Amino acid sequence: MTEIFGVPTQALFGQLLIGLINGSFYALLSLGLAVIFGLLNIINFTHGAQYMMGAFVAYALLNRFGIGYWWALLVAPLVVGVTGVLIERTMLARLYKLDHLYGLLLTFGLALVIQGLFRHEFGSAGLPYQIPAQLQGGRNLGFMFLPNYRAWVIVASLAVCVGTWFVIERTKLGAYLRAATENPALVQAFGINVPRMVTLTYGFGVALAALAGVMAAPIYQVSPQMGADLIIVVFAVVVIGGMGSIMGAIVTGFGLGVIEGLTKVFYPEASNTVIFIIMAIVLMIRPAGLFGTAK
Amino acid sequence: MTHQRVAFLLMAAFFALAPAVIYPVFLMKVMAFALFACAFNLLIGYGGLLSFGHAMFFGIAGYVSAHAAKIWGFNPEFAILAAAGAAALLGFAAGLIAIRRQGIYFAMITLALAQMVYFFCLQAPFTGGEDGIQAVPRGMLFGVLDLRQVANMYGLVFAVFIAGFLLIYRVVHSPFGQVLKAIRENEPRAISLGYDTDRYKLLAFVLSAALAGLAGGTKALVFQLASLTDVHWTMSGEVVLMTLVGGLGTVFGPVVGALVIVAMANYLAQLGAWVAVVQGAIFVVCVLTFRRGIVGELGHWLKKPL
Numbered sequence: 001m002t003e004i005f006g007v008p009t010q011a012l013f014g015q016l017l018i019g020l021i022n023g024s025f026y027a028l029l030s031l032g033l034a035v036i037f038g039l040l041n042i043i044n045f046t047h048g049a050q051y052m053m054g055a056f057v058a059y060a061l062l063n064r065f066g067i068g069y070w071w072a073l074l075v076a077p078l079v080v081g082v083t084g085v086l087i088e089r090t091m092l093a094r095l096y097k098l099d100h101l102y103g104l105l106l107t108f109g110l111a112l113v114i115q116g117l118f119r120h121e122f123g124s125a126g127l128p129y130q131i132p133a134q135l136q137g138g139r140n141l142g143f144m145f146l147p148n149y150r151a152w153v154i155v156a157s158l159a160v161c162v163g164t165w166f167v168i169e170r171t172k173l174g175a176y177l178r179a180a181t182e183n184p185a186l187v188q189a190f191g192i193n194v195p196r197m198v199t200l201t202y203g204f205g206v207a208l209a210a211l212a213g214v215m216a217a218p219i220y221q222v223s224p225q226m227g228a229d230l231i232i233v234v235f236a237v238v239v240i241g242g243m244g245s246i247m248g249a250i251v252t253g254f255g256l257g258v259i260e261g262l263t264k265v266f267y268p269e270a271s272n273t274v275i276f277i278i279m280a281i282v283l284m285i286r287p288a289g290l291f292g293t294a295k
Numbered sequence: 296m297t298h299q300r301v302a303f304l305l306m307a308a309f310f311a312l313a314p315a316v317i318y319p320v321f322l323m324k325v326m327a328f329a330l331f332a333c334a335f336n337l338l339i340g341y342g343g344l345l346s347f348g349h350a351m352f353f354g355i356a357g358y359v360s361a362h363a364a365k366i367w368g369f370n371p372e373f374a375i376l377a378a379a380g381a382a383a384l385l386g387f388a389a390g391l392i393a394i395r396r397q398g399i400y401f402a403m404i405t406l407a408l409a410q411m412v413y414f415f416c417l418q419a420p421f422t423g424g425e426d427g428i429q430a431v432p433r434g435m436l437f438g439v440l441d442l443r444q445v446a447n448m449y450g451l452v453f454a455v456f457i458a459g460f461l462l463i464y465r466v467v468h469s470p471f472g473q474v475l476k477a478i479r480e481n482e483p484r485a486i487s488l489g490y491d492t493d494r495y496k497l498l499a500f501v502l503s504a505a506l507a508g509l510a511g512g513t514k515a516l517v518f519q520l521a522s523l524t525d526v527h528w529t530m531s532g533e534v535v536l537m538t539l540v541g542g543l544g545t546v547f548g549p550v551v552g553a554l555v556i557v558a559m560a561n562y563l564a565q566l567g568a569w570v571a572v573v574q575g576a577i578f579v580v581c582v583l584t585f586r587r588g589i590v591g592e593l594g595h596w597l598k599k600p601l
Contacts, residue, residue, distance in 0.1 A: 109578025
C-alpha cells in the first residue's frame with residue numbers, strides 16, 4: 001500500500017472525501033445563512049432545524065407516500081420553504097425595527113420547539129434513508145473507491161452554490177436583492193416590493209437548508225438532532241468566512257470541510273475542534289473574517 | 296434606591312425562610328442558577344453583549360470544583376474558589392477573542408467557543424467523559440462545618456449567592472458600570488470620550504465568567520456531580536431564557552427568571568422532549584410580546600427600575 005506522510009493513501013483520500021461531503025453541507029448552509037443575513041439582518045438559528053426538517057420531509061415522502069428521492073429534492077425545499085415564509089410573515093416581520101439580537105433569540109426558540117416536536121414524534125434514534133437506485137454503487141478510481149452518491153452530493157451542492165452566486169451577483173433579480181441589502185428604503189421608492197422580497201429571501205434561504213437536508217438523508221441518519229450541533233459549526237464557518245460575500249461562504253465551507261477531514265487523518269483528537277480553533281485564529285488576525293469587509 | 300433595598304430584603308428573606316416550606320435542594324439549585332443568570336445579565340443587560348456560550352464557564356467550573364474536592368481533597372471553600380478562578384482564566388482567553396466582534400457575531404463566536412470547550416470536556420481524561428465526576432464529597436467548610444448537613448450546605452449557597460448578587464449590584468452602580476452602559480448605548484461615542492472600550496468589555500467578560508464559575512462550582516458541590524449537561528449549548532440557552540423571562544438589564548429579573556425556569560423544569564421533567572418545546576415556546580412568546588420580562592414589566596408598572 002502506498003503512503004503519504006506515513007498515512008495510507010486509502011485513508012487519506014477517504015477522509016478527504018468525507019471532508020468534501022461535510023464541506024458541501026457547510027457551504028450550502030452557510031450560503032443560506034449569508035443570503036438571509038444580507039437582507040434580514042437576522043442570524044437564522046432555526047437553520048439547523050430546517051435542514052433536519054428537509055431530511056424528515058424526504059423520509060416521510062418516501063415512507064408515507066412512496067415518493068422517491070428525486071421528487072423529494074424538489075418537494076422538501078418547497079414545503080420547508082413555505083413554513084419559512086409563514087415564520088417570516090407571522091413572527092420575524094415584527095422584529096425588524098428592534099435590536100437584531102431578538103431575531104437570534106426568536107429563531108433559537110423556534111429551533112428548540114421544532115426539534116422538540118420532532119423528537120417527541122419520531123424519537124431520538126436515527127432513521128435510515130435509502131440511496132436512490134440510480135446512484136447506488138461506486139467506481140474504483142485506482143487510488144480510492146468513490147461511491148456514486150457521494151460524488152453526486154459534491155457536484156450537486158457545488159452546482160447549487162454556483163447557481164445561487166450567479167443569480168445574486170449576475171442577474172437583475174440579484175441586483176435588486178443587493179440594492180435592497182444596501183438601502184431598502186431607496187429600493188422601495190423605486191417601486192419594488194421590498195417586504196415581499198424579504199419574505200421570499202427568507203423562504204429561499206430556508207429552502208436551501210432543506211435541500212441540504214434531503215441530500216444529507218442517505219449519508220447521515222435522519223434524526224431530530226442532526227442539525228443541532230451542525231449549525232454551531234456552520235456559525236463558526238460563517239464567522240471565519242465573513243458575511244460579506246456569497247463566494248466567501250462557499251469557498252470557506254468547502255475549505256473547512258477538507259481541513260476537518262485532513263485533521264481526522266493526522267490528528268484525530270482535534271477533528272471536532274479544529275474549525276473552532278481556526279475561527280479563534282482568524283478572529284485574532286482578521287476580525288472581519290477572510291472575505292468580510294470591516295464595518 | 297429605597298425600593299431596590301426593599302426588594303433586596305424581600306428576596307433575601309424569601310431565600311432565608313423558604314427552606315422551611317420548600318425542598319432545600321430545589322432552592323439551592325435556584326440560587327445557583329440565579330447567580331449564573333445575574334452574571335450573564337451583567338454582560339447583556341449592562342454591556343449589551345449577548346453571550347451564547349456562558350455554559351462553558353458554568354460547566355468548566357463545575358468540573359474544576361468537583362475535581363479539586365474529590366481528587367485533590369480541597370476544602371469546599373478552596374474548591375469553589377479554584378472553580379471561579381478557572382472560569383475567570385477561561386473568560387480571559389475567550390473574551391480576548393470574542394470582544395473583537397459585536398452584536399450577532401459576538402453571540403456566534405461565544406457559542407462556537409463554548410462548543411469547543413464542550414468537546415474538550417467530552418475528550419479530556421479528568422472530566423470522566425459521559426459519566427462526569429460523580430460522588431463528589433461536600434467536605435468540611437473551613438474544616439469545621441460539615442456540608443453533608445443540608446442546613447450548612449444551604450447556608451453556604453445562600454452566602455455565595457448573596458455575596459455574588461451584591462458584588463454585581465456594586466459593579467453595575469460603580470463608575471465602571473456607567474462606562475459599560477455608555478458602551479452599550481453608543482460605543483463610538485465612548486471611544487471618542489477616551490475610554491478604552493475593549494478593556495472595559497474584557498473586564499466585564501472576565502467578571503461575568505468568574506461569577507458564572509462561582510455559581511457552577513457551588514452547584515457541583517450541592518449535587519455532588521459535574522457533568523456534560525452543564526457545558527452543553529442547551530445550558531447556554533437556558534441561562535439566556537432565564538434572564539429574558541425575568542427581564543434583561545434588570546437587577547432582580549435574572550433571579551425571578553431562574554426561579555420560574557428551574558421550577559418549570561422540575562414540574563415538566565417527566566415529559567421528556569416537551570421541556571425543550573415549552574422552553575422554546577417561552578422564548579418565542581417573550582421575544583414577540585413580553586420583551587421587558589416579569590421584573591421589567593413590574594418595574595414599568597411601578598415606574599421604578601427594579
